[in-house]
Amino acid sequence: MSYRKRRFWLSLSDAGIISLAVWLACLVRFDFSFTEISEYQPMYLMMGHVLFVVTGMHFAQLYRPVYRYVSVRELVSIFSTTSISILALYLVLKMTYLLGWSIRFPTSLFLMTLAFVLLGITGSRFVWKWWYEEREKRTQDRRRTLIIGAGSAGVLVAREMKTSPLSELRPVAFIDDESSKQNLRVYGLPVVGNRADIARVVQRLSISDIVIAMPSASRQTIKEIFDICKTTRASVKILPHVADIISGKITMNMIRDVALEDLLGREPVQVNLEEITGYLRQQVVLVTGAGGSIGSELCRQIARFGPRKLLLLGNEENGIFEMSLELSRLFPEQETVSLIADIRDRKRIASIMHEYRPAVVFHAAAHKHVPLMENNPCEALKNNILGTKNVAECALETSVSHFILISTDKAVNPTSVMGATKRIAELLIQGYNHFGLTRFAAVRFGNVLGSRGSVVPVFLNQIRAGGPITITHPDMERFFMTIPEAAQLVIQAGALAQGGEIFILDMGKPVKIVDMALDLIRLAGLEPGKDIPVVFTGIRSGEKLYEEILTAEEGLSSTCHNRIFIGKPLDFSWNELLAGIARLEQIADKGATLEDKQSIIEILQGIVPGYHSTSYVKEESTPVPYQVAIG
Incomplete structure (x- = not known):
């Protein structure tokens, strides 16, 4: 919370506490006699106490400390400032009484008010401290998250992470390719570099999750960013389509895992x-x-x-x-x-x-x-x-x-x-x-992608079973x-x-099957070659390396x-x-x-003149493990 906001809310809180303290002191001093209380014009008395005490707090700069770190020193300052402020008000009212401008207020009323004000304000500081500590505890339990994209979508994501009680993610920083945003703070979070800095930032800031908040970016851009992110050990998620953001319907459960469709490297077909x-x-x-x-x-x-x-x-x-x-x-x-x-x-x-x-x-x-x-x-x-x-x-x-x-x-x-x-x-x-x-x-x-019997469901089942993923040939490509x-x-x-x-x-361009398999392993949060082995089994009958x-x-x-x-x-x-x-x-x-x-x-x-059968030209092949280069 910024200093101005903290000062405003603390002042407002103190004003309420002081007003309540004056009213309680009147009730106790005059034995709950509302007729007698009304003679002393408690509203004016409240306003006087609020004016003097809150002003004294401001002059003593007691609204500047962050009260998650409240100490004996701050409590002594609150006691002395509050006592001096109420004493000053007492002296002013005593002088007006001697000059015949006001009635005489009992000294005990001010002593009771001082006791209630001190009790209320110091108590509130401990409440503030408890609130900060609890919020910090919840925040620390959340996973540290790097947001890719510091535009309006990224801000929506950061705000949702900060305010949603369901969020398990804690926004730490932004990455953005715009040079004008570098070293600035967006929604209270620093912009710490561009996409080339992702791996370095993930390591330096101990990032566990990455959210790609670029719903209007092309699939080619998304794939390039994901290729960089997959060199880290961070879990990668992505924001849904821009239409959901424009409508203002972003919620944490809309932030989904990166799907293989996001990595095709081309834009989806649009129909008329x-x-x-x-x-x-x-x-x-x-x-x-x-x-x-x-x-x-x-x-x-x-x-x-x-x-x-x-x-x-x-x-x-x-x-x-x-x-x-x-x-x-x-x-x-x-x-x-x-x-x-x-x-x-x-x-x-x-x-x-x-x-x-x-x-x-x-x-x-x-x-x-x-x-x-x-x-x-x-x-x-x-x-x-x-x-x-x-x-x-x-x-x-x-x-x-x-x-x-x-x-x-x-x-x-x-x-x-x-x-x-x-x-x-x-x-x-x-x-x-x-x-x-x-x-x-x-x-x-x-x-x-995803059709029954196609390569992706087969790979996913192999990953769920703990591997290995079996691929016929390292150079096999498909559209x-x-x-x-x-x-x-x-x-x-x-x-x-x-x-x-x-x-x-x-x-678009054909995709290597082995690259798709490695992407699927990484999308599952696993490491190719280490957690899931990849094995080449040889081309099957009727298959070819490249489709046309x-x-x-x-x-x-x-x-x-x-x-x-x-x-x-x-x-x-x-x-x-x-x-x-x-x-x-x-x-x-x-x-x-x-x-x-x-x-x-x-x-x-x-x-079909172009048909060349491979059914009876079949090479004997031995499964060969795939050596995955990591880094």
């Missing part, structure tokens, strides 16, 4: 809400694979735009049931229909399409696990190719307006059965676009995006689709959305495609022997 609203509002919308990670997020996003009816289709009953419950809670006015169906069942799909007549179809149902599909190629054929063929043909029969396929970057120059089957699904979509009125399009993107980004891109593509396009997201978003022949053309591009469609023979699919269907129907698996690969290579 007006365009989306136009083709979804008051329409019947069907989502296949609605119980999966992408399908369920598509349903959440679509429900925001008020479709007339939202059809949730999937063959996994628990996922569909949970999605239906969630939508009924989040969007109670939205009509949803839960449909348990297998996209490989042509009759069931046709029945649903004819009954509900959807205007928009988002086809998210697919088998996506690369190693599993290498060992079960017939299931990949049935689901990813024949299932897509069934849904697309039924969409044509019922004159669906928009059909959007969710594809993958693994369809580009595939080395896996899964990637090859998804590439054939893209070709089917491009071919069907030439028939009927339906606008067919595909959306191609990379790995989705990543968040689940909401993926869903929004798919929906935006539907608005942009004119028919036959393959939409591709600018996903398009072939060299495709090229890119821009759209009105600065993060979405269109891959140029390649020429192919529609009849040869259907003939190859027919051959694959024959093999899939009878079940695949080892010889059939080789036939499947050869047929896939005939349909």
Whole structure:
């Protein structure tokens, strides 16, 4: 508390104590006779005592000491100053009485007042001391925290930490890159350097926690700051989006741990809400694979735009049931229909399409696990190719307006059965676009953070189990995006689709899997190599080191959305495609022997020229521990 504030509150407190002391002295001196008390005009007597004693305190500079350190010396000063001040008032009133200007006040009244004032003021100083000590004790129990960003958001965070009884964090200092703020105090806390000083400041000030309070900063900036923070042993947290700060709703439980999404190093994709609203509002919308990670997020996003009816289709009953419950809670006015169906069942799909007549179809149902599909190629054929063929043909029969396929970057120059089957699904979509009125399009993107079976949940489970984290190769890279980004891109593509396009997201730079694993370990508050070992196991069948978003022949053309591009469609023979699919269907129907698996690969290579299988070119590998450089 500043000197001025402390002086004001102590003066006000003393004034109250003195007034109460005068009143108590009058009550005791005149035996609680209010008639007799009124003759001595106690209000004027109170004002006189307050004026003399408080003024005396100011002249004696007794409001300057910090009373968490109150000592005998201060108490003696209070006693002498109070006694002299009341004696001075007594002498003034005695003189006015002798001059005939006032009545005579009993001497005992002043002695009683002095006793009560001394008791009250010295008692208050001990109360102040106790209050300071208790507050300091609570503050010391809190973890010392460095706030990155000394702007308005940082001030809000510091204030919340200081005032919230729920806060376990104690703000110690700010870090800010603006040179004009260096060596200044912001909200009573010093600005002790810029981001380059973080490690030094954490060590010098014994910081245990860091809060990044820069809600308007780019993801690239957040990643750069986190990369510096992770060299320390401090726990790193981050402030939520700027919209929550503008609304003034910051609370301590909104300060969350840094998530992997914050470290993608690029800005999240933004969608054109007006365009989306136009083709979804008051329409019947069907989502296949609605119980999966992408399908369920598509349903959440679509429900925001008020479709007339939202059809949730999937063959996994628990996922569909949970999605239906969630939508009924989040969007109670939205009509949803839960449909348990297998996209490989042509009759069931046709029945649903004819009954509900959807205007928009988002086809998210697919088998996506690369190693599993290498060992079960017939299931990949049935689901990813024949299932897509069934849904697309039924969409044509019922004159669906928009059909959007969710594809993958693994369809580009595939080395896996899964990637090859998804590439054939893209070709089917491009071919069907030439028939009927339906606008067919595909959306191609990379790995989705947090989707079921993806690398992040696997790593998290390995960290919870105490390790090791297993990675196939130290140079393996992947493109990543968040689940909401993926869903929004798919929906935006539907608005942009004119028919036959393959939409591709600018996903920034690919991320090394080993770097992601190390970030996850540090986000868990652990040290790579020491707390959690990292082991390389060798590339699995069907995997490749680097993913691509398009072939060299495709090229890119821009759209009105600065993060979405269109891959140029390649020429192919529609009849040869259907003939190859027919051959694959024959093999899939009878079940695949080892010889059939080789036939499947050869047929896939005939349909997808860029497909190079690695299933039968497999190196024997021995797990190798990863040596992590710390420092």
